[in-house]
Amino acid sequence: MTRTTYQCECGAHIEFKQDLEKEPGTTTPNWKCKDCGTPIPSMTAEKISHQDPS
DSSP: OOOOOEEOTTSOEEOSGGGEEEOTTOSSOOEEETTTOOBOOHHHHHHHHTOOOO
């Protein structure tokens, strides 16, 4: 299975859950870039959030 990665507009390379920030207080997860707070597309963020860093 291939890894899902995302290149944020701020230049951050998002590959693992620790690269994401979950927006608090929402019923469905809204993920943002940990570095700049830019929203990440939900399908991409969900895949990344389940990836193991090893």
